[in-house]
Amino acid sequence: MIRFENVGLRYGTESEVLRDISFTLPPGSFHFMTGASGAGKSSLLKLMYLAHRPSRGLITLFGRDMARVTRAELPEMRRQIGVVFQDFALLDHLSALDNVALPLRMGGAPEADTVAHCTEILRWVGLGNHLHAKPSTLSGGQQQRVAIARSVINRPRLLLADEPTGNVDDGIGMRLLYLFEELHKLGTTVVIATHNEALIRRFDHPHLHLDNGRLQVVPARNPRWG
Amino acid sequence: MALFLLGRPSDLPLAKDPSSRFLAWITALMVFLAALALAGAMVVSDMARRWDNGLAGGLTVQIAPLPGAPVAPLDERVEAALTVLRAAPGVRTATALDAAATARLLEPWLGPEAGDPLLPMPRLIDVATDGPVDVPGLTLRLKSAAPGATLDDHAVWLADLRAFAGAVHLAALGVVGLIGGAGVMTVVFSVRAGLAIHRHVVELLHLMGATDRYVSRQFETHVVGLTLRGGLIGLLLAVAALAGTLRASQELRASLLPDLALAPWQWAALALVPLAAALLARMTARWTVLRTLESLP
């Protein structure tokens, strides 16, 4: 699904924030990503959701060598990736429902299905009473749930979540994690960057641990696959 | 479902951009000017056509009174000229206008005194042709048969008028072209400004898998809405201005201008101006967005 080989990333002329990153995520896997603040979790996710090109190294995504993918091919690949941005990245002038609908509308889904589907998922994350609220009128945790609903709405092949439970209490965090688990059971490959130790303990998955720009893969305590 | 489609908000909050109102009003102004220029072009080419039809098949012979000169009286010279004319090949009919008809013809220039028998009035002969006429030869024969006769074949001033009408026509179309060019530039700048203002949203849409065409459609919908609205206002103003002008020209008495009027199809052509403006704006917006986005990494 994803393969990194000796990938390095630097912003401008500064020293590399990611160094010699090599790992492979098999299709249908579920990983947490951990590391201190500033360790480079968001940067690594940005490489995965094709927001940045690496400064060096090889990235293979969905079997494609990313160095050879043209600009015109990117939208098709990106539509198969669901992203929960660390800062949510909701569009302020759109209602919760219209924000969640974006990926479906981009894919040209029928409008009636889109509305029904988005309503359902917003109910699921506990925002059934806020379908038409603008993000600015929602709390941080509510905005985060809208962002999560948007990332999973079109059942992506790859789901990348950057601190998806940073602004909610553990109860809601647990519920959101179950959403990702459900998606995972349907075959989606999931990577979740988080500081939340309780969640990591509750769900037994391997970690990608970042420390000072280097990556170490920590296997699950009870590995289900090799 | 139709309601949802109609109510579906744009992904880019373009409506609140400062350039939006500006684009609508500038379109109103441009459509107003373009419609007037186009109407002018149509009126002028209509006029030129009428001149052609009315005058091309005719000649006018004028015989001056020449008081005191040792020549035959005016009436005799008119008869002599008529004889020469009727014998000339290509001439269908030749009719002398009597003094009263000549006076009526000259009244707009000379006033009611044109009919004064004391005024030395020339006599006019109206000639209708039905084939090519040897104008220089006929002139020579006329001058020897009826001294003081001059032959006017309208060709010279008709050609002048035609050239003038052609120039006005071209100038009007040139103005329409220039207005179109200015409109294209306005849309280019407005769309570029929109892309710059909403850079982050565009980036986010791209990350979620939006194609450049998806982004450009947002801009296209936006500019079509604005230019249609502005264009309709401009068209209404232009129609009001034209209707007023045409009415005023018909009320002018003893008008030197021929009838000014637009046919129904010409009004319909004017109504197409806002549509053409919207179409042009849409193509420009698409082209601008695609070209700008293509240059992004």
Ligand SMILES: Nc1ncnc2c1ncn2[C@@H]1O[C@H](COP(=O)(O)OP(=O)(O)OP(=O)(O)O)[C@@H](O)[C@H]1O
């Ligand atoms: N756009 C950028 N330009 C320059 N430097 C950046 C940029 N984004 C991140 N960095 C730097 O890269 C390093 C890693 O940042 P990153 O956001 O990936 O950390 P993180 O692990 O996600 O941290 P957190 O847990 O606080 O979200 C930091 O030192 C940061 O200053």
Ligand SMILES: [Mg+2]
């Ligand atoms: Mg981060």
